[in-house]
Amino acid sequence: MKSTRPILNVARASSTKPSPFTWVHPGEGIEARVTEVTDQRLKGKRIAIKDNFMLRGTRTTCSSRMLQEFESPYTATSVKSLLSSAASITGKTQMDEFGMGSMTNNLPPGSPPVHNPWNLDAAVEGKDEVQVRSAGGSSGGSAAAVKGGQAWAALGTDTGGSVRLPASYCGLVGLKPSHGMISRHGVVSYADTLDCVGILTSEVDDARLLFDIMSHPDSMDPSCASAEVRHRAEGVEHEARHSMKGLRDGRLDGVRIGIPIETCLEKDLTPLDLAPFIRHLRSLGATIVPISIPSIRLALPAYYVLACAEASSNLARFGGGWYGGQQSGLKEPDGSVDRRQWTRRWGFGPEVKKRILAGTYALTAGAFNNSYLKALQLRQRLRSDLDAIFRSSQPQDLDDVTEAPSRGVDVYMHLTAIQTAPILDSTSSTSQDARGYAQDLLTVPASLGGLPCISLPIGLGADGWPVGASLTGQWGSESVLMDIAKIGMANYNSSVE
Amino acid sequence: MQSLPRPAGSIIRLTRALRHPRSIRILARNARPASPSSARLASSSNIIPSSRHLYRDSSSTPARNYSSAAAHQSRTLGETSTAPPPVSEPGLEGWETVIGLEIHAQIRTDHKLFSASRTSFEEEPNTNVVPFDAGFPGTLPVLNRQAVDLTVSTALALNCTINPRSTFDRKHYFYHDIPASYQITQHYNPIATEGKIELSPDLDPTLDRDVTVRIQQIQIEQDTAKTTKLADGSTHIDLNRAGMGLMEIVTEADMRSPKEAGAFIRKLQALLRRIKASDGDMEKGSMRVDANVSIHRTGTPFGTRCEIKNLNSVRFMMAALDNERRRHLKHYLDKPDVPLRQETRGFDEAKGETFTLRTKEEAEDYRYMPDGNLGPIVILPGYLESIRRSLPELPDDVRRRLPEQYGVSLADTEVLLSMDDVEGSGVAYFEEVVGNDQSRDGKQAVNWIVNELLGRLARKNEIWTWDRVPPQTLSSLLALVETGEMTGTAAKNLLKHLLEQATITADTDIKLLATQMGLVAAGDSGADTLAELCRAVIEKLPAEAESVRKGKEKVVMRLVGQVMKDSKGTADAKKAREVLLSMLVGEASS
Secondary structure, X not given: OOOOOHHHOOOOEOOOOOOOEEEEOOOOOEOOOOOOOOOOOOOOOXXXXXXXXXXXXXXXXXXXXXXXXXXXXXXXXXXHHHHHOOOEEEEEEOOOHHHOOOOOOOOOOOOOOOEOHHHHHHHHXXXXXXXXXXXXOOXXXXXXXXXXXXXXXXXXXXXXXXXXHHHHHHOOEEEEOOOOOEOXXXXXXXXXXXXXXXXXXXXXXXXXXXXXXXXXXXXXXXXXXXXXXXXHHHHHHHHHHHHOHHHHHOOOOOOEEEEEHHHOOOHHXXXXXXXXXXXXXXXXXXXXXXXXXXXXXXXXXXXXXXXXXXXXXXXXXXXXXXOOOOOOOOOOOOOHHHHHHHHHHHHOOHHHHHHHHHHHHHHOOOXXXXXXXXXXXXXXXXXXXXXXXXXXXXXXXXXXXXXXXXXXXXXXXXXXXXXXXXXXXXOOOHHHOHHHHHHHHHHHHHHHHOOXXXXXXXXXXXXXXXXXXXXXXXXXXXXXXXXXXXXXHHOHHHHHO | OOOOOOOOHHHHHHHHXXXXXXXXXXXXXXXXXXXXXXXXXXXXXXXXXXXXXXXXXXXXXXXXXXXXXXXXXXXHHHXXXXXXXXXXXXXXXXXEEEEEEEEEEEOOOOEXXXXXXXXXXXXXXXXXXXXXXXXXXXXXOOOOHHHHHHXXXXXXXXXXXXXXXXXXXXXXOOOOXXXXXXXXXXXXXXXXXXXXXXXXXXXXOOOOOXXXXXXXXXXXXXOOOEEEEOOOOOEEEXXXXXXOEEEEEEEOXXXXXXXXXXXXXXXXXXXXXXXXXXXXXXXXXXXXXXXXEEEEEOOOOXXXXXXXXXXXXXXXXHHHHHHHHHHHHHHHHHOOOOOOOOEEEEEEOOOOEEEEEEEHHHOOOOOOEEOOOOOOEEOOHHHHHHHHHHOOOOHHHXXXXXXXXXOOOHHHHHHHHHOOOOOOHHHHHHHHHHOOOOOOOHHHHHHHHXXXXXXXXXXXXXXXXXXXXXXXXXXXXHHHHHOOOOOHHHHHXXXXXXXXXXXXXXXXXXXXXXXXXXXXXXXXXXXXXXXXXXXXXXXXXXXXXXXXXXXXXXHHHHHHHHHHHHOOOOOOHHHHHHHHHHHHXXXXXX
């Protein structure tokens, strides 16, 4: 798995030809002009950011017509952190409009979907019938930029799998941290209680470095964990490490890894047999434990209700006329009501409209109790179920410190996706059929639980395209999670390839 | 307005001026820039900013508010109107009015509720705006803790139950005054519930009965942008107001007349100002009231309720409520078979009439949803206790305590309260004059403050400040009068002199000054002197002296007057009368 492809590593943005970028810095990348450089940890590293991160001096379009001309008035806290460690921001990447989608094909009219660069070698070599596959979504541009070699790493956002799925399809490491670990200030909200800043890299260590740089309290984001909560999480993690004695020696002795039975799907939804990787982990000393998360299926509809409801609220601000500028060359109607209706009709794509409508309905007085409120209850139920499977306790809750089960697991594992990267010209959309439902079963629970989850490239499916496995840990356990991921991956890829 | 029953105009004007003077509202606002942090002010009640004005010249504010005449008349009013039986209101006999209020008061913080923008008033439009205020994407709300402190103070002052865990919700609607298209408010778990304000004729002579107005709940929420419609039909929006912190205070429908609603609002305003939670200024828009009103025949169920939105003065609120209930009455009498439509109405101040804004069928669905960014406000017992301890004495407590402790009248207490309704420095000044050990007589002190000091200042068209005549100075002056070292007349002359000199400090030695000016009493120490003066006056005014000798004792006062004049006021008039009578009649009659 080579991470750079010299022939293609020049980034280009295009609205008509497939490109991972919406905007590319004309020089070597935006150096730290918006903030002071305090260390050199990212010196010379080119990092791409999804086009829903604010970066002063660039447009932030969210791949929506609505924000085509929106100039970022400030810079996101997470991006500032990268810049203060001397990173170069190389460009901003395509995404499904406002993060809604899983193939980076919900784009402004006329924009081609982002291509998965996995087989670009083949394309360059001029092979016949090169399959054009999706890079996944919604952070498909970010994944493609890293896999295509235009960026060393990229930031994405993950609301229900939008970083992990592209990572799986493109053969990358994708980290969705615990909700509240990385500030969301300056990231355009889709669903506040689910949105996380995510990281796409080739190596686990790179993800860890970026996470360490961006994970800190932020006074501009009230949902960003305080120093106190972080300190408690470290304490919990320190405690947990006592039982995982192998970690010190690059082994997994004492590590308990759960396999939820609910995530073991039928054969056509299993692109890769997880068994060899499980055996590998066991050979490193890990204990594999079959577990059950009973409410996992019940909780899925909750995700749709909550995400859409929050989206309908968050996206209500667009069209009000305070920013975004006049759409050049178009005649807008007069009158604030007419103009708002016109702008929203014109500016939002079909998927966004669909979710706004669904979310609006869920919040109406007549539906609220039976939709939104029920969804909140189901989410709570899933959270209790998840808490019950971990050996460590949830460090965020001060009021109800429940005794974590001593036989609990440290992480649980399953495949990240039900398939390899889908072919782009196929007309079927994954999110509309039963397969989409199964896919969400794999990515959504960690989002609903606010838990850290890392997708690792563990091999290739029968079609020769990459497949990822997801490890999910207790809230705030990124450090242990990445230790386990790194040790698990250390000798695995070479042993397969 | 014309249908409101009105007592004699002058009295109502004076009482209104005393209870709710425009000048006080100006004062409240002036106090703010002078004090960088209200939190600091709260802990230092002794620090009185020099810009504190009692009143200011204003076309609509007679400068005589605090003249002794005004104080006197209001005192008379207070004594005569002791709890008359409930007044039946003309035209509404047999009907009962039911009123509930919803008050929005801007919270007096340095910056907005969820952003770092400065709070401002009447500044260049759209100058105090950060991206959050304009609903820019990627921005998140950061709660202003000061707004929570002040709301909790208010809730405690209103005897509310404080919710240990309250949360924020979003209320959605599309309108140009709300850039994010939702208002952050507290719909499901408000910060406080179940409070009350007691209204009593004992403390407010304008009332007819004791009323307990229950507070249903208090919630914290964002203010909207200010919309201005110009004559050319264009609409202008000022985001300076967008996102300022508001307290929404909702009462139960416990008021039974516009008068009671007015008394409630005035009481709430005074309370909010005193705890520095809000300027409570309806004319300036820092406090806005929506009023619900219905009427029904006594003994029958409540009638249809209509809401009147955005009332911006106590007077207009009372007028709107009266107009609205009379509209209901006319409807019930003219069309008894047609139900009254439930409506939201506005008030046309020029016409004095309410008008339809929207009917219930058009009611909007606000799609309330918990805000996903803001965590709950968790109130711990220790925090609550610290807020409780920092609360100042509330106006009604002063109204009860001062008459009881010092024997001063309620009317004089009102004057002391209205001298400064933010810091309460009028009351503090009075107590400073009286002294910790109550060495001065309270009634005497309040008379001097209200009639002499304020009265004289009012005649000079001047404002009262703490340092104009330091309380120690006035206290020393009163001490000299009490010991008889100085007569009242001489003391008044000295005060007059002090006010003209304008160089008094707390260290000024009043006794020395009085001696130097020859104002020390000719009484006790100088009995011989007094006798000499009297003898001289008898010689000077033989005719009057003769009348007294013949039994016309009243004429002795003319002689006393001459003694006072000759002594430049240092003589003790009472003693002079005794001396004169003993000289002329042979005995002192008391």
